[in-house]
Amino acid sequence: MSAIGPPIVGVAAAPGVALGPWVEVGRPPLPLAGPIGAAEIDAEVARLREAGKAAERELRELSTRVRESGHAEEAAIFRAQALMARDPELIEAAVLEIQQRSVNAASAIATAATKVSNDLAAIEDELLRSRATDVLDVADRIARHAAGLPTAVSLDHPAVVVAEDLPPSLTATLPRDRILGIALERSSPTAHASILARAYGIPAVVGATGLLRALRAAGPAAELAIDGASGEVVVAPGPADRSRFDRLAANASRVKARDLAEATVPATTRDGVEITLLANIGDPDECEQAVALGARGVGLFRTEFLFLERPEPPSEEEQRIAFRRVVEAFPGRPVTIRLLDVGGDKPIPYLPMPREENPFLGVRALRLAEERADLFITQLRACYRAAGPGPIRIMAPMVADATDAALLVSLADRAREELATEGLPFGPAELGVMIEIPSAVLTAASYFESISFASLGTNDLLQYTLAVDRGNAALERYRDSMHPALLRLIRMTVDAAAQRDVSLSVCGEMAGDPIAALALVGLGIRSLSMSATSLPAVRRAIRHADSVQLAAEAQAACFDASARDARARFADLLAPPA
Secondary structure (H helix, E strand, O other): OOOOOOOEEOEEEEOOEEEEEEEEOOOOOOOOOOOOOHHHHHHHHHHHHHHHHHHHHHHHHHHHHHHHOOOHHHHHHHHHHHHHHOOHHHHHHHHHHHHHHOOOHHHHHHHHHHHHHHHHHOOOOHHHHOOHHHHHHHHHHHHHHHHOOOOOOOOOOOEEEEEOOOOHHHHHHOOHHHEEEEEEOOOOOOOHHHHHHHHHOOOEEEOOOOHHHHHHHHOOOOEEEEEOOOOEEEEOOOHHHHHHHHHHHHHHHHHHHHHHHOOOOOEEOOOOOEEEEEEEEOOHHHHHHHHHOOOOOEEEEEOHHHOOOOOOOOOHHHHHHHHHHHHHHOOOOOEEEEOOOOEOOOOOOOOOOOOOOOHHHOOEHHHHHHOOHHHHHHHHHHHHHHOOOOOEEEEEOOOOOHHHHHHHHHHHHHHHHHHHHHOOOOOOEEEEEEEOOHHHHHOHHHOHHHOOEEEEOHHHHHHHHHOOOOOOHHHHHHOOOOOHHHHHHHHHHHHHHHHOOOEEEEOOHHHHOHHHHHHHHHHOOOEEEEOHHHHHHHHHHHHHOOHHHHHHHHHHHOOOOOHHHHHHHHHOOOOOOO
């Protein structure tokens, strides 16, 4: 027997292989209700407010359970949802629906949440777009409390969970010992369901268009196979597919064991050039995996998690504790903390900003310091106070020229002066910039003497160099970091850094691509920072290569006609697959 139809190609969301029965999950639909009478409006408003409080309590309890199970970062998802459940704008919008349209509480909160969700879905930033699901999830919970319905779904046997989409609270409440994998028609790798799947080690595929139709055609007795590393989904796998997925699962286990065993091996080329491999992290809880996979420090600590999805900015002490946790996780190793990078594309409630036509070219990151220097002074103070157990580096994003670099130095001076005046202990920290704007490369000589280090943010540098919107799928061919124009800018930066004794690294996604990493080494980069899961493959690629050969190929690649040509130069130099 062969599979029913061709494999469905989805988007990889959480690595791993699953094969077994499937179950479509989802909360039962809310009962439709007709209009309520005028005499019932006050009671319905009261019912709505009580349902909001009940949902908030439930979400806080869920957050506590998730945190106590060892997933502090994921617990924050439900803390944020608890805040949504008591958000006065959402609740009051639903109250108006009841009062003006004479609908029940469940209908009112659903309507109000849909409007908020649609606004979020229209935002360019993928991370914020994915939060549209959270709003609907919270509203559904409130509606069920208002209607007296259960908010959880049971799973009575081990199965691959399938759905059009999966709200995060439903993902967290399903019994994990019975979830073989997750396959969704919609969603994205940055949605909270995907984040939870990765945290719990559950294989997951999202964006599997046509999945539910194919499963319903196959029937409930059919099995389902998914590969969370490639995004492949096979409905009713035949013997050949089953055998292939068994091999994939065995190979995944073998590779994982080898990755851990090789974590302490240095990333040294065959001719003895050692490359420092660092980790990009977005939360202190990611340190454990980074250490386990051999990161020699942190090359990019994104601090936005402290500022988003909350009604007020984090305190200095809250930031200090978070930074100190990372420093202590890498004793004696460098930790690079990137200052706040938010703006028009990442709106936060306590930082109202006018809508911008092109937020990626607008008031964001360090450019915010002209109006809100307090946010950066507080963050810098927390960085200096967290220094001690290991070296700290403070990096400013979106630096365009010497004036921006001078602003960073000025803010840092003010932060140290304040700490000294207040008698608060603080440690040393190096100052540096994130180079992600072409002008920062072209004017590097004018400010490199005022800083200690720089890190190339190749994601935005490519976007700004080629005028390519990172979120526009129609421009995919331009998004290869091996484009000769980007390679030339990197080479220029390497030369400028060498002339002024500035330490230089790469922290964009280019560093985690084994082929591109070889090109970076050939261009003279000696420090690469990437997602922890990319460390093993990049380490193997470097250990298999010769630095002299890489330098020759990198020099030639700068003058290639296309990214495809440049990439082809290094493809044959990769280590054999695991």
